[in-house]
Amino acid sequence: xxxxxxxxxxxxxxxxxxxxxxxxxxGAGSLTVAGAGAGAFALxxxxxxVLYEASPVVNVGRPEHYPVDSVTLDxxxxxxxxxxxxxxYALSAVCTxxxxxxxxxxxxxxxxxPCHGSVFQRDGSIVAGxxxxxxxxxxxxxxxxxxxxxxxxxxxxxxxxxVRA
Ligand code: FES
Numbered sequence: 001x002x003x004x005x006x007x008x009x010x011x012x013x014x015x016x017x018x019x020x021x022x023x024x025x026x027g028a029g030s031l032t033v034a035g036a037g038a039g040a041f042a043l044x045x046x047x048x049x050v051l052y053e054a055s056p057v058v059n060v061g062r063p064e065h066y067p068v069d070s071v072t073l074d075x076x077x078x079x080x081x082x083x084x085x086x087x088x089y090a091l092s093a094v095c096t097x098x099x100x101x102x103x104x105x106x107x108x109x110x111x112x113x114p115c116h117g118s119v120f121q122r123d124g125s126i127v128a129g130x131x132x133x134x135x136x137x138x139x140x141x142x143x144x145x146x147x148x149x150x151x152x153x154x155x156x157x158x159x160x161x162x163v164r165a
Pocket of ligand 1: 095098117129
């Protein structure tokens with residue numbers, strides 16, 4: 001009668017070894033995944049949480065692009081560039097009622113808000129509401145290179161700052 005017990009034990013040992021290897025690999029894999037996740041969170045935590053906003057200072061081009069006695073809306077920046085015989089100034093085109101972008105109406109010579117009908121003079125003063133305040137004047141200057149710059153964050157007194165080019 002053949003004794004098959006040693007084969008049985010050998011198979012059982014082999015099975016145990018495979019099971020052990022499987023669990024070792026499973027544990028190592030789990031630790032690797034957990035370590036990678038912790039590393040990703042650590043990197044995210046250590047990186048600066050900064051919101052980058054566009055600069056309020058914008059270049060609106062050269063003076064010769066604006067004819068004398070003109071009001072030009074620059075929709076990229078939400079501003080009007082006004083050129084009179086006295087010089088340039090910049091107005092915010094954002095309506096002081098609920099912040100719609102207003103537009104220049106050449107036919108009436110006024111700035112008009114399409115949302116609720118406010119009307120402004122080209123110096124920003126109110127002709128008709130519901131806007132509660134005039135359109136603010138913004139700081140404007142000419143660089144040494146002859147470029148017109150506007151600081152959208154700097155409100156200046158109306159009719160005090162004409163830029164001469
Ligand atoms: S947002 Fe301009 S009138 Fe209301």
